[in-house]
Amino acid sequence: MKQRKATHITRKNYYLTPEDREEIKKFMRANTDMTNTAIGDKFGVSRSTITNLRKELKAKGKKK
Numbered sequence: 001m002k003q004r005k006a007t008h009i010t011r012k013n014y015y016l017t018p019e020d021r022e023e024i025k026k027f028m029r030a031n032t033d034m035t036n037t038a039i040g041d042k043f044g045v046s047r048s049t050i051t052n053l054r055k056e057l058k059a060k061g062k063k064k
Contacts, residue, residue, distance in 0.1 A: 016045065024053055
């Protein structure tokens with residue numbers, strides 16, 4: 001049986017609180033030129049989490 005390579009992931013392994021989500025969204029609004037990967041690394045979440053938050057921001061903007 002092959003053993004998996006041990007990886008040391010420093011990302012959060014739990015759901016974000018509403019306060020965390022708002023903090024990240026505020027940061028994304030202020031730093032529109034940063035990549036999702038860079039923002040995810042800064043906050044310790046995955047790139048896909050940042051992508052989902054960006055989609056929420058876009059959807060919120062369209063509902064005005």
